[in-house]
Amino acid sequence: xxxxxxxxxxxxxxxxxxxxxxxxxxxxxxxxxxxxxxxxxxxxxxxxxxxxxxxxxxxxxxxxxxxxxxxxxxxxxxxxxxxxxxxxxxxxxxxxxxxxxxxxxxxxxxxxxxxxxxxxxxxxxxxxxxxxxxxxxxxxxxxxxxxxxxxxxxxxxxxxxxxxxxxxxxxxxxxxxxxxxxxxxxxxxxxxxxxxxxxxxxxxxxxxxxxxxxxxxxxxxxxxxxxxxxxxxxx
Numbered sequence: 001x002x003x004x005x006x007x008x009x010x011x012x013x014x015x016x017x018x019x020x021x022x023x024x025x026x027x028x029x030x031x032x033x034x035x036x037x038x039x040x041x042x043x044x045x046x047x048x049x050x051x052x053x054x055x056x057x058x059x060x061x062x063x064x065x066x067x068x069x070x071x072x073x074x075x076x077x078x079x080x081x082x083x084x085x086x087x088x089x090x091x092x093x094x095x096x097x098x099x100x101x102x103x104x105x106x107x108x109x110x111x112x113x114x115x116x117x118x119x120x121x122x123x124x125x126x127x128x129x130x131x132x133x134x135x136x137x138x139x140x141x142x143x144x145x146x147x148x149x150x151x152x153x154x155x156x157x158x159x160x161x162x163x164x165x166x167x168x169x170x171x172x173x174x175x176x177x178x179x180x181x182x183x184x185x186x187x188x189x190x191x192x193x194x195x196x197x198x199x200x201x202x203x204x205x206x207x208x209x210x211x212x213x214x215x216x217x218x219x220x221x222x223x224x225x226x227x228x229x230x231x232x233x234x235x
Contacts, residue, residue, distance in 0.1 A: 129155050130156065131148055144169075174219045
């Protein structure tokens with residue numbers, strides 16, 4: 001004997017979800033509401049930006065108007081050709097002065113400070129019994145010549161040693177020394193009053209002084225250069 005058993009249970013069958021018209025309407029309404037809110041927010045933001053742009057245009061226009069007014073009342077001055085030429089000349093003069101200063105500091109023109117320091121040195125190196133009759137300096141003190149007289153020959157080395165101690169003459173030396181004996185001419189006798197012959201002869205012998213003897217010397221730092229010397233003083 002056979003028997004059929006039905007094992008199908010409708011409760012276990014997969015149910016299909018069906019969206020109802022009401023649910024669809026609610027979803028569409030929500031979407032429309034969100035879209036409207038976003039559109040309203042965007043419109044407000046756009047209005048704010050437009051007002052800011054309008055204000056910026058107004059400010060820019062006001063500034064341009066003020067700038068145009070200032071340019072009208074105070075036009076840009078043009079360059080004066082006279083002032084430009086004067087400025088160019090002043091710059092050229094300044095360049096020339098700077099070049100001259102460079103040349104002077106470089107010593108290309110020789111001694112630019114004068115010779116007073118040398119003559120002070122000659123005077124300070126004083127030796128009793130010796131005197132100068134001539135001094136010559138050429139250029140920046142490269143050539144120095146001294147001529148003088150002395151009553152004793154050994155005073156000349158003393159004078160050279162005294163010169164070497166002067167600051168302006170330090171490092172300089174004399175390469176040549178010449179010495180020669182000389183004497184001053186005897187002075188003419190003074191006219192005597194009329195006296196007897198014997199007395200007049202005795203008086204003439206009494207007033208005639210003997211000639212003075214001395215040594216003439218010459219100092220040269222090197223051979224005397226050709227041409228005149230600068231800074232020369234003679235007795």
